[in-house]
């Protein structure tokens with residue numbers, strides 16, 4: 001397991017009328033990556049952002065951009081997102097019968113290759129592709145919206161993926177996404193996660209963005 005822990009604010013809960021300011025605020029508050037949730041209205045019911053937004057985020061921050069592709073047929077979007085400045089491109093295993101090839105293609109575009117799975121998909125669905133991934137993401141809500149409740153049943157899945165990675169001595173990051181808050185982050189860290197995505201806990205924190213990030217870090221260190 002990586003000894004460092006990364007915080008990746010998801011701009012899905014940001015105020016888009018002030019996106020530049022909010023990106024500067026998360027960067028100043030010590031965020032590590034910017035998480036961008038791409039939804040196509042098919043794989044998930046919601047419709048969100050495309051490469052155009054990533055291009056603008058790229059100009060507003062120095063932080064690596066972590067793109068989570070909740071889309072059918074992600075292959076056609078890899079190059080546009082890589083060109084727009086994505087550092088990480090994460091695909092859902094449910095959308096790719098040929099996930100290994102897609103991960104290889106992501107690496108050939110110079111990005112970190114990420115693989116994720118829905119809460120209903122077993123960890124075993126990742127098994128054949130672990131050596132081709134730089135990042136594994138365990139969803140802890142059903143993808144589609146920010147502000148949902150953390151699914152405690154997913155803690156065992158995080159531990160299972162951690163074990164699979166450790167058996168291979170894989171240096172891949174293990175990320176969690178959905179319902180992460182000071183109350184839930186500790187159990188996901190204990191299960192072996194090292195990258196923590198959070199939208200509402202950061203952008204909707206009553207005391208502001210910096211407090212959102214420092215509360216998450218404080219929970220990890222308590």
Ligand code: DX5
Pocket residue numbers: 010012013035037068141142143144145146147148177178179180197198199200201
């Ligand atoms: C959900 C997205 C998440 C979402 C997290 O489909 O993948 O990244 O923005 O939102 P919170 O942290 O509010 O649960």
Ligand code: ZN
Pocket residue numbers: 010035036037068177197
């Ligand atoms: Zn996400």
